[in-house]
Amino acid sequence: MDNCWANILNDCDGGISREHIVSKSLFIGTKINVQGFSWCKDEPKLIGLANLTKKCLCKEHNSLLSPLDQAGSHAFDVLRKQAKLIDDRAKEPNKKFKKVTFSINATALERWLLKTLINFSYGGEYYIGHDSDHPGRASDHLVKAAYGLESFSENNGMRVAYKEGGTINSHDAVQFAPVIKDNKFIYGAKFSFRGILLFMDISPDGMNVPFEDIPGTQDEWKNVFLSRKFKQIQAKHGNKISHVVNFNWA
Numbered sequence: 001m002d003n004c005w006a007n008i009l010n011d012c013d014g015g016i017s018r019e020h021i022v023s024k025s026l027f028i029g030t031k032i033n034v035q036g037f038s039w040c041k042d043e044p045k046l047i048g049l050a051n052l053t054k055k056c057l058c059k060e061h062n063s064l065l066s067p068l069d070q071a072g073s074h075a076f077d078v079l080r081k082q083a084k085l086i087d088d089r090a091k092e093p094n095k096k097f098k099k100v101t102f103s104i105n106a107t108a109l110e111r112w113l114l115k116t117l118i119n120f121s122y123g124g125e126y127y128i129g130h131d132s133d134h135p136g137r138a139s140d141h142l143v144k145a146a147y148g149l150e151s152f153s154e155n156n157g158m159r160v161a162y163k164e165g166g167t168i169n170s171h172d173a174v175q176f177a178p179v180i181k182d183n184k185f186i187y188g189a190k191f192s193f194r195g196i197l198l199f200m201d202i203s204p205d206g207m208n209v210p211f212e213d214i215p216g217t218q219d220e221w222k223n224v225f226l227s228r229k230f231k232q233i234q235a236k237h238g239n240k241i242s243h244v245v246n247f248n249w250a
């Protein structure tokens with residue numbers, strides 16, 4: 001089926017349906033800042049998620065990804081809760097508290113990020129991945145990785161970006177921005193949610209250019225370190241641990 005980005009898997013079925021680019025259940029009632037495509041190159045555009053739809057997958061391939069949406073939804077719910085816990089505990093600095101442990105399915109979140117990157121970029125002017133052979137299309141490898149049929153190469157996948165000292169500046173904005181190489185190839189995508197910065201790396205050798213060297217980089221992405229197979233967010237309250245978020249890799 002021509003309009004399905006997973007059609008190289010050869011089992012399209014059920015016709016093309018109009019889908020939400022970012023799973024609707026994820027960010028209830030919020031908008032997303034998008035920057036970096038031709039229609040929002042110079043400044044971020046705030047878009048209501050409800051309006052962000054595209055014909056990009058057949059019914060069969062869409063439904064095969066629905067477990068990812070559940071896992072993604074759970075992960076973002078955890079990130080929302082941990083941000084709230086930081087705020088709540090900051091309001092009552094002397095109140096006794098218990099350490100809370102959260103867990104995220106990192107392997108599923110990683111695939112969700114890739115799927116969402118492809119949804120956003122499909123049908124556009126950029127090659128999705130350095131080994132894509134058609135603008136607006138993802139390479140076969142990336143399609144298979146999104147469906148869990150192939151592993152990410154060593155240098156690719158989800159990175160958690162953090163700054164020295166590990167401070168998270170928790171603010172409300174949800175952002176999505178692709179990283180474009182030579183105005184031609186999508187090498188990755190930056191995702192920010194409640195102060196947590198996630199980078200999906202699909203560059204040939206792993207992202208080796210600091211973000212601050214790329215024109216138009218948002219301040220929160222400057223001078224960050226990228227952590228591969230990230231293990232744990234540790235939030236402190238005073239000098240004790242308030243809560244942790246474990247990233248579980250299958």
Ligand SMILES: [Zn+2]
Pocket residue numbers: 001004005006007011012013057058059060061
């Ligand atoms: Zn299909």
